[in-house]
Amino acid sequence: MKNLIICIALIAAAFHATMAQTTKEADPADVSTLDGIMKAVYDVISGDAGKERDWARFRTLFHENARLIPTGKNAQTGVIAARVLSPEDYIARANPMLVKDGFFEREIARRTERYGNIVHVFSTYESKHKRDDKTPFARGINSFQLYNDGKRWWVLTIFWQSETPENPIPEEYLKSKG
DSSP states (O other), X not given: OHHHHHHHHHHHHHHHHHHHHHSOOOOHHHHSSHHHHHHHHHHHHOBOTTOOOOHHHHXXXXXXXXXXXXXXXXXXXXXXXXXXXXXXXXHHHHHHHHHHHOBEEEEXXXXXXXXXXXXXXXXXXXXXXXXXXXXXXXXXXEEEEEEEOSSOEEEEEEEEEXXXXXXXXXXXXXXXXX
């Protein structure tokens, strides 16, 4: 029995050491300010075709229970729906397209509301396949919910909808406020 307990303790210690080596700490520049975490989210998903994203960095930005929720109308059915993804689900779903086509998303306007340690940000974005493309292939609004635990900022939710001809971005969301 004593040997079994020692064996279990050694396995647990080895597992913990392995996890500690593979879990990347957040860069303080990414999470110490609201501007820093917003910039980091856009930066980490952006890159040229053929370039892998830094998913380890991406993971450091999100709370362990975070969700990413794209919404929109299904082109075939016309049904408007939301799909709830974990950061890992997002990586699995988005990575092939990001690497294949190239993807640069940037914030073009922001509206921020804050109460205590929680913040809601409506972040208007534009997406391009190459950084120097003249015209974006998509625009929309990312609705971020973030919180500060007293040490750093965490992304809890990114809930977004792309602009469509029948649902253009209202003028007030094309100018920063707050």
